Amino acid sequence: MTLSGKKAIRYLLAIILIFSLNFAIPRAMPGDPLANLLGEDVMLTEESIVELRAKMGLDLPLHQQFLNYWSDVIRFDLGYSYHLHSPVCAIILSRMKWTLLLAVPSLVLGAVLGTLLGALAGWKSREACQKFETGLVLMIYCTPPYFLSLLSLYALSFKLGLFPLKGFYSTGSALDIAHHLLLPVVVMTLFSLSRNYMIMRGSVIQERGNLYATYARAKGLYGEEILFRHVFKNAILPIITLLALDFGFILSGALFIEIVFSMNGMGNLIYDALLSRDYPVLQGSFLVITIMVVSANLLADLLYSHIDPRVRWQ
Amino acid sequence: MSMHNDMNAPVLQVVGLSVRFKTPLGLVRAAEDVTFDIHEKETLSLVGETGCGKSVVASAIMQLLPGNAVVEGQALFSKRDLLKLEEKEISRVRGNEISIIFQNPSLSLNPIIEVGEQIAEPLQVHRGMARHQSHQVAKGLLSRLGLGERSLMRMYPFQFSGGMNQRVMIATSMILSPKIIIADEPTKGLDRALARDVVSEIEKILDLTGASLLLITHDISLAKMISNRIAVMYCGEIVEMGKCKDVLGEPLHPYTSALLDCLPEGGFKPIPGASPSMIHPPQGCKFHPRCPHKTQKCTQKQRIRKIDGDERQVRCWLY
Structure with a gap:
């Protein structure tokens, strides 16, 4: 079997294990599993409790429940939210597309720009203008995300009126959505950029001191040629791990931005569900996050072994 | 001599x-x-x-x-x-x-670049030769040094012994026929x-170049x-x-x-x-x-x- 096949199976096992935990936790928690599955704040009459317990199969033996759980998961049936009065799967899907619209461009831009600028900053770390740039990025890196969001919202949207104050859209045209998204995307890009920048800078500074970089110079490579032909590929390895984390935690990563900019994405959904103890939504989100984290890790693993042959051959 | x-x-x-x-x-x-x-x-x-x-x-x-x-x-x-x-x-x-052969071949070669590419690199950098063509030249050179197997070009330094890496460096140093x-x-x-092998290889390239x-x-x-x-x-x-x-x-x-x-x-x-x-x-x-x-x-x-x-x-x- 190929190495990537083995890896894929390992990740699949992780998903099955986590999904099974998701089945076990509400049933193992103290109290009525029905309350644990519906959420604590849902008010029910005695008759509807009996009716619901039968409908959800909670009176069946555990192994039967387990099989039912898996057949539901495979059919994307993640339960029903009595708070939002809608199937969990439908809620998540409608919220997810907005969060992805916000987070994916930010993370991609942040990764590309952060890596390139960070690499150049590490290569020329002794130059004055690079030091200034690094100081600036370090400031962004140290500012809490919500604070920068609030600041930009206050200055650019509230005072200057350049951008809308809240939401993903008002009229719904593509231009309108882009106008709403621009500021949050810029803020989130800056954060992702600053993280990747700092890691890449440090990595390049470390790698450029290696003998292979000197040998590249001895072969007649000049200036940035050495960086991009030799150092870059070695230095980018830690970034891949960071990207996997970033993409895996897209939903929670966008949380602060969504709250400050009052955007109804996944972040806000999870936040509200936590406050109102809407367990079905939380569990559904938990499963979605699981899938994203695991697949991001799998991708990083494959990418890593594509770039670094030493991983591939062991 | x-x-x-x-x-x-x-x-x-x-x-x-x-x-x-x-x-x-x-x-x-x-x-x-x-x-x-x-x-x-x-x-x-x-x-x-x-x-x-x-x-x-x-x-x-x-x-x-x-x-x-x-x-x-x-x-x-x-x-x-x-x-x-x-x-x-x-x-x-x-x-x-002027080219130089370093004393630590395994650390001097880039760990994640194929040796063929590393040997061919001076051709691309100094002569502006296309990648494919430069690899052909590198392959020819390796076979003259007795490392002619096609697969060696696609290997990485960590798969080679110190002696083989030294030969890779020797090949790299002579590919442009320096003075x-x-x-x-x-x-x-x-x-x-x-050591004797390496010496005879160096003597061979001095004769060639x-x-x-x-x-x-x-x-x-x-x-x-x-x-x-x-x-x-x-x-x-x-x-x-x-x-x-x-x-x-x-x-x-x-x-x-x-x-x-x-x-x-x-x-x-x-x-x-x-x-x-x-x-x-x-x-x-x-x-x-x-x-x-x-x-x-x-x-x-x-x-x-x-x-x-x-x-x-x-x-x-x-x-």
Whole structure:
């Protein structure tokens, strides 16, 4: 079997294990599993409790429940939210597309720009203008995300009126959505950029001191040629791990931005569900996050072994 | 190896080269007043103990020293002083007209780039050759060095032994047929048989390219095998230089004799005393505290002097 096949199976096992935990936790928690599955704040009459317990199969033996759980998961049936009065799967899907619209461009831009600028900053770390740039990025890196969001919202949207104050859209045209998204995307890009920048800078500074970089110079490579032909590929390895984390935690990563900019994405959904103890939504989100984290890790693993042959051959 | 080197013109003239490193402990005098010529198709060996400044000389010529090095003197090559060239200009000389083989092949090669690409790289960088074409040339070269299997081109340095990586470096160093190849301890860390292989490979490429070789080594028997002339370094200075058979056959400088006595053939006699500090070297002749023939005069500086003709030079008050 190929190495990537083995890896894929390992990740699949992780998903099955986590999904099974998701089945076990509400049933193992103290109290009525029905309350644990519906959420604590849902008010029910005695008759509807009996009716619901039968409908959800909670009176069946555990192994039967387990099989039912898996057949539901495979059919994307993640339960029903009595708070939002809608199937969990439908809620998540409608919220997810907005969060992805916000987070994916930010993370991609942040990764590309952060890596390139960070690499150049590490290569020329002794130059004055690079030091200034690094100081600036370090400031962004140290500012809490919500604070920068609030600041930009206050200055650019509230005072200057350049951008809308809240939401993903008002009229719904593509231009309108882009106008709403621009500021949050810029803020989130800056954060992702600053993280990747700092890691890449440090990595390049470390790698450029290696003998292979000197040998590249001895072969007649000049200036940035050495960086991009030799150092870059070695230095980018830690970034891949960071990207996997970033993409895996897209939903929670966008949380602060969504709250400050009052955007109804996944972040806000999870936040509200936590406050109102809407367990079905939380569990559904938990499963979605699981899938994203695991697949991001799998991708990083494959990418890593594509770039670094030493991983591939062991 | 041809012995008619006297008639060939010098390709590289190193004049009064001195290298000092600024360190927190003080100024390290790694090389002082180093002067030598390398002639066309000649092999000159720079021998001496570890830490005597041999490698520093090689790196200084190529401007590969770290930023805390202060370099003085001249290295004349094609009517230019290599030590005064801008980084952009020297980068056109490196790997193209003068190439260097480092002493640690496994760390010198990029761990995540295929060796074929690394051998072909100088063609792409200096000649602007397309990747595919340059790989063809590299493959041809490898097969001339007896590494002709197609699959080797696609392998990575970590899959090779130290000896094979050394061959990769040798192939890389000669791919553009440079005028001078500098080999910095090419056999360090290799066993006798592998060292002999590497030496025969170096000899093969000298024949193929007609390049001159500056061999930096602590291994006197290796120097004896392939060099025409030999220069003995002690504590940053050349103390004796001349034809290989003269210097090793009838050493003039007491240090050269002491060094030969250390060899198995010389009876394993160690040199008394310890290597001097390069921050506070002894006054005058740097070897005098350990020298069996020292006199009052030895605390004064002696310039390197020519003895019978141009070939033989020695830095000692005895002559």
